[in-house]
Amino acid sequence: MFFGMEQFVKRHVFCLKLILMKSVNLSPRLAAFLKKKHTDIVGIELGSGLSGVPAVRLVRGKQGIEIKAIGILDLLDTLPLTEEAASPNVSSWSLPKPFCAPHAALTITSKVSFFRHTSGANEPIPEKNQCLYRDIRRAFGTDMPELVAGIPEFQAAWAARLFPTGRAPTACSLQISQLAIMSGFNQHPVVKKAEGSSVALFVASKSTTLVAFQNRIPVLYREFPLGSSQIQQEVASKMQLSPILVQQLLEEDAMDASPYFEPILKPLLRQVEIMNDFLSRRRNAPASNFFISGALIGERYWNVLFRKMLGKELFFCRTFDGIPLAKDAIVMPDKLADVESLFANAAGAALAVLEES
Amino acid sequence: MNDKNPLHFDFLLDSERLSSSQLRLCFIVPVFAVLCLLAPLVVWVQESSQANGIHSRKQLLDVEIASLKTKHEHVLKARAEEKELTAQLQQLGFYRTSKNAVGATLANLTNCVSSRIQLTELRLLTQTSAPFNGPQVRPKNALELAKLCPTNQTEEVTLRLVGRSVQPGDNPNPVEVNRFLQAFQTPAFSSLVSQTKKPKVSFQEEASSSSAPLGEGNQQEFVSFEIIYECLPRRFQ
Numbered sequence: 001m002f003f004g005m006e007q008f009v010k011r012h013v014f015c016l017k018l019i020l021m022k023s024v025n026l027s028p029r030l031a032a033f034l035k036k037k038h039t040d041i042v043g044i045e046l047g048s049g050l051s052g053v054p055a056v057r058l059v060r061g062k063q064g065i066e067i068k069a070i071g072i073l074d075l076l077d078t079l080p081l082t083e084e085a086a087s088p089n090v091s092s093w094s095l096p097k098p099f100c101a102p103h104a105a106l107t108i109t110s111k112v113s114f115f116r117h118t119s120g121a122n123e124p125i126p127e128k129n130q131c132l133y134r135d136i137r138r139a140f141g142t143d144m145p146e147l148v149a150g151i152p153e154f155q156a157a158w159a160a161r162l163f164p165t166g167r168a169p170t171a172c173s174l175q176i177s178q179l180a181i182m183s184g185f186n187q188h189p190v191v192k193k194a195e196g197s198s199v200a201l202f203v204a205s206k207s208t209t210l211v212a213f214q215n216r217i218p219v220l221y222r223e224f225p226l227g228s229s230q231i232q233q234e235v236a237s238k239m240q241l242s243p244i245l246v247q248q249l250l251e252e253d254a255m256d257a258s259p260y261f262e263p264i265l266k267p268l269l270r271q272v273e274i275m276n277d278f279l280s281r282r283r284n285a286p287a288s289n290f291f292i293s294g295a296l297i298g299e300r301y302w303n304v305l306f307r308k309m310l311g312k313e314l315f316f317c318r319t320f321d322g323i324p325l326a327k328d329a330i331v332m333p334d335k336l337a338d339v340e341s342l343f344a345n346a347a348g349a350a351l352a353v354l355e356e357s
Numbered sequence: 358m359n360d361k362n363p364l365h366f367d368f369l370l371d372s373e374r375l376s377s378s379q380l381r382l383c384f385i386v387p388v389f390a391v392l393c394l395l396a397p398l399v400v401w402v403q404e405s406s407q408a409n410g411i412h413s414r415k416q417l418l419d420v421e422i423a424s425l426k427t428k429h430e431h432v433l434k435a436r437a438e439e440k441e442l443t444a445q446l447q448q449l450g451f452y453r454t455s456k457n458a459v460g461a462t463l464a465n466l467t468n469c470v471s472s473r474i475q476l477t478e479l480r481l482l483t484q485t486s487a488p489f490n491g492p493q494v495r496p497k498n499a500l501e502l503a504k505l506c507p508t509n510q511t512e513e514v515t516l517r518l519v520g521r522s523v524q525p526g527d528n529p530n531p532v533e534v535n536r537f538l539q540a541f542q543t544p545a546f547s548s549l550v551s552q553t554k555k556p557k558v559s560f561q562e563e564a565s566s567s568s569a570p571l572g573e574g575n576q577q578e579f580v581s582f583e584i585i586y587e588c589l590p591r592r593f594q
Contacts, residue, residue, distance in 0.1 A: 102377050106369075136366045149366045156368050165375035174369040183364045217363060352365040 042101040043350030047079030069098035071332025086154035098330040103172035107180035107349035117145040177345040184348025189322035197285040203294030228295040261301040293317040295341040455591040462549040469540030478519035514588040550586040557585040
């Protein structure tokens with residue numbers, strides 16, 4: 001009984017401490033203890049470069065994860081690139097009702113954020129000389145180079161201020177898009193079942209990210225400056241047609257465009273070859289699976305060239321494979337299948353949080 | 358570090374994790390803590406006020422008891438007096454019910470006493486006498502009185518008859534006395550003496566004798582006698 005009394009007094013002292021010293025914010029340990037498991041998350045991509053803000057609301061129901069709402073929201077996405085542009089008096093965002101989940105998982109696509117391998121634990125981060133950064137280092141093994149990701153403090157603070165307290169949603173996670181898309185990829189049903197090592201290509205509009213995974217852990221990360229828009233431009237210039245017309249021709253499958261694609265994709269696929277070689281030599285685990293996702297132009301030419309160069313099959317991963325629409329889902333794009341790669345980052349951010357719960 | 362999703366690099370600070378609820382946890386928890394502190398205090402205040410109330414009520418009751426003490430003593434005294442009087446009345450009732458009417462029965466004696474018998478003493482004797490007769494002071498307390506009074510429910514009564522009779526000189530038996538005794542066996546005296554128990558009879562010749570009442574030539578003697586009869590008992594019920 002005396003012990004119980006002591007505990008009671010200690011708890012009251014703790015509560016008093018909270019009242020006197022931490023009346024504004026709870027201590028991190030208590031916050032982590034009180035943290036709820038998320039089942040309803042809206043993933044939002046900031047700085048996507050689109051005319052709106054891609055947002056995907058995912059809910060975890062009895063049947064698994066479902067899409068509750070998806071669309072490009074009509075919000076002013078002015079991601080600040082300098083400290084001066086990030087005004088502390090930024091106006092908060094108010095989402096349409098279908099997207100008002102209790103919490104939001106934010107992902108930032110920014111030129112000033114970074115994600116790369118480091119040569120050692122004490123390697124300095126040169127970006128920190130420019131401005132204050134929030135950085136996270138993570139090593140997945142002693143024999144693997146450490147991964148470091150960073151985001152400018154002003155951008156992170158700006159993003160956090162967009163969703164104030166007392167109104168849904170509020171931010172529960174802030175990621176960078178390179179990692180958000182990898183988180184989404186890791187939740188793909190085929191990737192989940194795949195065993196051994198694999199190489200994944202995430203094709204964005206201006207660059208392609210190549211990641212070598214060993215047991216779903218990234219062991220080698222590279223970015224190649226060739227994106228879907230550049231591929232489209234190159235093919236159009238070689239064919240002496242407008243990029244829009246080229247896209248229509250490729251969709252209709254009216255001609256064989258492989259001679260145009262081969263010189264453009266060859267350097268990129270050469271990088272895949274190098275990564276496979278890295279897995280074989282350094283990790284003693286040659287890639288058994290090759291995945292590709294993102295905004296692809298001329299899908300079949302990728303596969304033909306890949307088979308020709310590496311002698312392997314390339315598996316195309318759609319963003320929302322294995323994630324069905326909920327019964328009352330709000331889908332704002334007319335043809336979701338054509339534009340689903342635009343939501344890859346937002347969906348990846350939401351999935352990262354949902355899978356964590 | 359997250360075990361489930363190692364690729365979740367979360368840059369959000371804990372201070373930036375806000376609640377979407379209108380009621381914020383950082384507000385609720387301190388309020389709850391204050392309430393937890395106040396609750397025992399309130400209970401303590403309530404208990405102490407109750408204790409104070411009980412104490413003041415006790416004081417009031419003490420004062421009331423003190424004021425009622427003289428009245429209580431008076432009541433006790435009156436009750437004792439009432440008890441004593443009741444005991445006295447009961448005792449009187451007992452005596453009233455124990456009274457045996459012997460006047461009418463003894464009046465029959467005139468019919469059975471011949472001219473040759475002279476009763477010099479007739480006395481009804483009780484076994485005990487009243488305790489406060491004589492010099493003893495009657496106690497005032499009923500209990501004390503009850504101790505002194507006889508506690509038996511019945512009391513033996515004897516009838517003592519003393520007299521003399523004239524007896525002819527040639528007859529040794531006291532004829533007159535026997536006749537007198539036989540008269541007592543008749544139903545006229547059944548309400549006075551016990552018919553089953555024999556009386557104690559004693560005779561004594563008197564030294565001087567005269568012949569005058571019976572005439573010349575007839576020798577006659579005076580015999581004094583004493584008869585003790587056991588009467589019906591007195592019942593104090």
